[in-house]
Amino acid sequence: MSLLRNVRDWLDERLEWEDLIAPLRKKTVPLHRLSYWYFLGGITLFLFVIQVLTGILLLLYYRPGANEAFESVQYIMTQVKFGWLIRSIHSWSANLMIFTAFAHMFSVLFLKAYRKPRELTWVSGMILLFLVMGFGFSGYLLPWNTLAFFATKVGTEITGQVPVIGKPMMIFLRGGEDVTGATLTRFFGFHVAVLPGLATLLIFFHLLLVQRLGMSVPPRLEAEWSANPAARREMKFFPNFALRELMAWYVALGVLGALAAIFPWNLGVKADPFVSAPAGIKPEWYFLFMFQTLKLIPPKVWFIDGEILGVLGFGLIGLLWLLLPFFESEYPSRPKRWITGLAVFALAYVAGMSVYGHLAK
Amino acid sequence: MASSDHGMAGPGDRLTAPIPRRRFAEALLAGGFLATAVAFIYPVFRYLIPPKASDLGSDSVVAGRVGELKPNSGKIFRFGSRPGLLIRTASGEYRAMSATCTHLSCTVQYRDDLHEVWCACHNGMYDLNGRNISGPPPRPLEGFEVQVRGEEIFVRRRRES
Numbered sequence: 001m002s003l004l005r006n007v008r009d010w011l012d013e014r015l016e017w018e019d020l021i022a023p024l025r026k027k028t029v030p031l032h033r034l035s036y037w038y039f040l041g042g043i044t045l046f047l048f049v050i051q052v053l054t055g056i057l058l059l060l061y062y063r064p065g066a067n068e069a070f071e072s073v074q075y076i077m078t079q080v081k082f083g084w085l086i087r088s089i090h091s092w093s094a095n096l097m098i099f100t101a102f103a104h105m106f107s108v109l110f111l112k113a114y115r116k117p118r119e120l121t122w123v124s125g126m127i128l129l130f131l132v133m134g135f136g137f138s139g140y141l142l143p144w145n146t147l148a149f150f151a152t153k154v155g156t157e158i159t160g161q162v163p164v165i166g167k168p169m170m171i172f173l174r175g176g177e178d179v180t181g182a183t184l185t186r187f188f189g190f191h192v193a194v195l196p197g198l199a200t201l202l203i204f205f206h207l208l209l210v211q212r213l214g215m216s217v218p219p220r221l222e223a224e225w226s227a228n229p230a231a232r233r234e235m236k237f238f239p240n241f242a243l244r245e246l247m248a249w250y251v252a253l254g255v256l257g258a259l260a261a262i263f264p265w266n267l268g269v270k271a272d273p274f275v276s277a278p279a280g281i282k283p284e285w286y287f288l289f290m291f292q293t294l295k296l297i298p299p300k301v302w303f304i305d306g307e308i309l310g311v312l313g314f315g316l317i318g319l320l321w322l323l324l325p326f327f328e329s330e331y332p333s334r335p336k337r338w339i340t341g342l343a344v345f346a347l348a349y350v351a352g353m354s355v356y357g358h359l360a361k
Numbered sequence: 362m363a364s365s366d367h368g369m370a371g372p373g374d375r376l377t378a379p380i381p382r383r384r385f386a387e388a389l390l391a392g393g394f395l396a397t398a399v400a401f402i403y404p405v406f407r408y409l410i411p412p413k414a415s416d417l418g419s420d421s422v423v424a425g426r427v428g429e430l431k432p433n434s435g436k437i438f439r440f441g442s443r444p445g446l447l448i449r450t451a452s453g454e455y456r457a458m459s460a461t462c463t464h465l466s467c468t469v470q471y472r473d474d475l476h477e478v479w480c481a482c483h484n485g486m487y488d489l490n491g492r493n494i495s496g497p498p499p500r501p502l503e504g505f506e507v508q509v510r511g512e513e514i515f516v517r518r519r520r521e522s
Contacts (some may be wrong), residue, residue, distance in 0.1 A: 142362060178443070
């Protein structure tokens with residue numbers, strides 16, 4: 001015990017790290033019946049760490065390139081001991097992370113945690129959500145199977161619909177006019193270098209803000225508590241909340257491990273640019289609501305192409321969503337009703353369209 | 362400091378000299394930095410844009426052999442770097458067209474149950490001449506000329522659009 005303390009003191013003298021963790025010791029988490037929603041961001045972070053770790057492991061055997069990618073993933077899954085498990089965990093964790101990130105976004109929306117002064121926390125979180133979808137889109141292509149090939153073709157083609165900048169952006173993404181091995185190399189670079197770098201920076205910024213500003217309390221409760229300070233209840237972040245969060249992570253790990261082991265991720269058929277798109281082709285579930293919407297828009301609306309209308313519409317909605325906190329009321333006691341209404345509608349729309357897209361032929 | 366500066370600026374002195382000189386130095390420095398930035402950014406920007414692939418522009422390919430296709434069936438063939446669709450209609454006639462859907466560039470296929478060309482991605486339909494007849498495709502598929510020479514089926518681009 002004294003040896004441990006000596007080491008700690010020795011390190012503390014050099015790093016002065018007591019000062020660094022002092023704010024963490026003082027940090028508290030408000031305690032109320034909706035406190036459980038505070039776990040979601042942490043779970044998303046935990047799954048991101050799993051992605052980094054399993055991603056590094058996959059890098060040991062994965063080879064980008066149209067002639068090698070599929071075979072190398074096949075090799076990982078059939079020859080490398082536990083390779084199937086590592087890849088399955090990476091895929092499942094990716095999907096769970098996107099789910100928890102969306103759930104986190106909606107919980108913040110409904111708890112109105114984006115209000116002043118937390119606008120930048122929301123903005124950085126939304127950019128992280130977009131990055132996470134970018135991770136999903138770029139990672140999906142890496143095994144170079146038929147489904148991924150056509151998903152990438154359609155996805156990048158949709159980018160190409162944007163007026164003026166669309167075409168150059170599509171060529172930049174594809175590394176040429178068509179989806180080829182050049183696209184795979186680029187997506188690999190985005191997936192393992194560009195996106196992780198950006199995401200790590202933004203996560204630090206996001207966490208720094210959460211640390212600086214503390215946890216938000218829903219407006220009604222906030223009003224109650226400021227009227228009657230004795231009613232305020234909170235728990236210490238460390239160790240009380242941190243240990244609870246750890247338990248949540250442990251549960252997440254259990255769910256993840258079970259899913260990965262019981263439902264190992266498929267590899268599919270190797271992509272061939274000279275076969276027809278297979279029947280029943282669909283994007284990953286988190287793009288389904290957009291996919292289904294685009295499918296429902298007629299080819300021509302008035303004089304605008306339906307696709308262009310859809311793409312511009314989603315772009316505009318994404319931008320407004322990013323800036324949502326700036327439309328919120330300045331007075332915490334009078335949050336705007338229409339934002340809550342919009343959030344309910346958005347959740348219903350995304351969920352409904354996803355299910356519809358899943359069931360539709 | 363200010364007073365001594367003020368004191369220096371007596372009548373007959375080169376009143377405005379120090380300031381423009383500093384401005385000049387600042388402009389030079391800023392311009393230099395800007396030029397350096399451009400010198401870095403421009404090559405990187407150009408590097409990001411992939412070089413134009415030299416499409417061999419083959420005008421004519423062998424899409425298949427006679428007897429390979431049964432009536433009422435279709436196959437994908439390579440036309441340069443893009444896929445093409447060769448169809449043998451129920452009456453035995455050959456048709457050829459681009460297999461890249463004009464909607465979001467998935468690869469289409471011949472549906473023998475519908476006698477139609479179908480795109481699986483978004484349920485687009487074309488007739489046997491490549492005309493878009495239902496679903497989201499905005500334009501017809503580019504049609505090709507088919508010539509049967511001996512055992513081989515040649516497909517070539519149409520001259521006029």
